[in-house]
Amino acid sequence: MVVVVEGIGQTKEMDSMIAKTGRRETDWLEVNQVHQGDAPTLLRRIEPDSVACSVWSPPYHLGKKYEAGQSFEQWQTLLRETIAAHFGIVKPGGFLVVNIADILCFPDPSLPRIQLPNITRQNARITRNAVLAAKEQNPGLNRYQLAALLGCSEQTIDRRVNGNNIRGGKYSVQTRVQLVGHYLQDYAQQAGFSLYDRRVWVKDAAWENSQWHSSSYKAVDEFEYLYFFWKPGESQINRARIARTEWVEWGSRAVWKFPSVRRNDCHEAKFPVELPTRVIRLLTDPGDLVLDCFMGSGTTAVAAVNWDRRFIGIELMEEYVRLATGNIARAKDHFTLAKIGAPE
Numbered sequence: 001m002v003v004v005v006e007g008i009g010q011t012k013e014m015d016s017m018i019a020k021t022g023r024r025e026t027d028w029l030e031v032n033q034v035h036q037g038d039a040p041t042l043l044r045r046i047e048p049d050s051v052a053c054s055v056w057s058p059p060y061h062l063g064k065k066y067e068a069g070q071s072f073e074q075w076q077t078l079l080r081e082t083i084a085a086h087f088g089i090v091k092p093g094g095f096l097v098v099n100i101a102d103i104l105c106f107p108d109p110s111l112p113r114i115q116l117p118n119i120t121r122q123n124a125r126i127t128r129n130a131v132l133a134a135k136e137q138n139p140g141l142n143r144y145q146l147a148a149l150l151g152c153s154e155q156t157i158d159r160r161v162n163g164n165n166i167r168g169g170k171y172s173v174q175t176r177v178q179l180v181g182h183y184l185q186d187y188a189q190q191a192g193f194s195l196y197d198r199r200v201w202v203k204d205a206a207w208e209n210s211q212w213h214s215s216s217y218k219a220v221d222e223f224e225y226l227y228f229f230w231k232p233g234e235s236q237i238n239r240a241r242i243a244r245t246e247w248v249e250w251g252s253r254a255v256w257k258f259p260s261v262r263r264n265d266c267h268e269a270k271f272p273v274e275l276p277t278r279v280i281r282l283l284t285d286p287g288d289l290v291l292d293c294f295m296g297s298g299t300t301a302v303a304a305v306n307w308d309r310r311f312i313g314i315e316l317m318e319e320y321v322r323l324a325t326g327n328i329a330r331a332k333d334h335f336t337l338a339k340i341g342a343p344e
Helices: 012-021 039-043 072-086 128-137 143-150 154-162 181-191 244-251 274-283 299-306 318-341
Strands: 033-036 051-056 090-100 103-107 175-179 194-202 223-230 255-257 289-292 310-315
Touching: 033 318, 039 072, 039 310, 051 274, 072 090, 072 181, 090 181, 090 274, 128 143, 128 154, 143 154, 181 194, 181 223, 274 289, 274 299, 289 299, 299 310, 299 318, 310 318
Parallel strands: 033 310, 051 090, 051 289, 194 255, 289 310
Antiparallel strands: 090 223, 103 175, 194 223
């Protein structure tokens, strides 16, 4: 629907924009604010061709509070619609950068249970064949009686006979492991973006004490990807945006190493400010507009403020809007104090 604008002084450019988007100039989301709402919906209220860089980390479909009740198909739809809504608002030559762990695990009842008995940690050296032989020789015994006969626990009998020694727990549905990077690439290409690059963020050993570190062949999850998507148009390569030593250490490097957030006390899934800071400094200039449509605790906006960029934040949950707004206000205060104290 085209919005009819009444009044004098409306420019041809404004006429064209309203005809194209159905919105007045005053309808655009306010800059340097966090807006509460659904990302795909609110993205359409951002001024076209205005965002120099959008950097965000979507829900990982891991059962966090903000993902409650979300199916895998709904998660896919959210990503697809969010990426599609970016194409009209990222300026030509601008970037969309998505941070995500590339492995997704979700319950799949159709998947056969993976039998992974941990031989080095088994207290009872009772094999499946030994249990089956004892059952055949003593057909009237239940598992408790078989356990007493073989000198093991009834859980051992159950595990050997019914295959309940599985990843995820005795009665849990088996989990399927799925790579997700190709979904992002497909959705981005469908929208009109091109995959420009990807970086690997190696986190510190925050998971070294987890059960997977010592009781499974599953590798410790200690890195994530940053996928760089480019909107066709002229892009300036300006190495002067960062120091020469920084260009050597990380600007031109595929692997970035810096610590993860060790305490997710106020939000379930925070990333360190260093992550958006590097992206923002590498791809944008002071005064450019940076977007995060899954704002969370406000880390991307804090990085933008720290480096004199404008920002727009979108966040679904009201409590996180308040959290982000407070963190951003403190960053603005620090930035203002730093400017006051800087030599002329």
